[in-house]
Amino acid sequence: MIFVALTLSIAGMAGIAFWAYRNVAPGADRLPMQWSTTGTVNWRAPRLIAIAAAPVLMLALIGLIFVFSRDDHAERDMALLWISFIAPALQAMHMALVARTVENEE
Template identity: 75%
Template sequence: MVYVLLAVSIAAMAGIAIWAYRNIAPDADRLPMQWSASGEINWRAPRLIAIAVTPLLMLSLMVVIFVFSRHDHAERDMALMWISFIGPALQAVHIALMARAIENEE
């Protein structure tokens, strides 16, 4: 069951990334990546990196969890389940913040 949830999570993150690449400021070369506490943009990354970083980080985290908790299957499955929920949510928040920042610049 956990593996089905992981597959759905990865597919959701891929879908969010594809949608964002096509719709979030398609003419911009660089997109916001980090904001200060006051809401100012600290730095920007190239477009492809900015959109792909969250799914790649989540996939890396899934692999690390899978490798280092091989002996405790219940712990591994619980951690992977949480990551499968948190990953797409974090990506959606990041994409929404990017879209809002770009909209406010115009």
């Protein structure tokens, strides 16, 4: 069951990334990656890196979980379950913040 949730999560994140690449600030070469506490953009990344960052980080984290919890399957499954729910939500939130920031700048 955990692998079904993980597969759906990865597919969902790929879908969010494809949608965001086409629809979020299509004319912008660089997208916001970090905001200060006052709401100003601290730094921007090239478009492809900004959109692919969350899925790549999720895949790296999945790999680390498999490496470091290979002896405890219950711990591994719980960590993967949490990641499969949290990562797509964080990616969607990041893309929503990017869209809002770019829209407000125009």
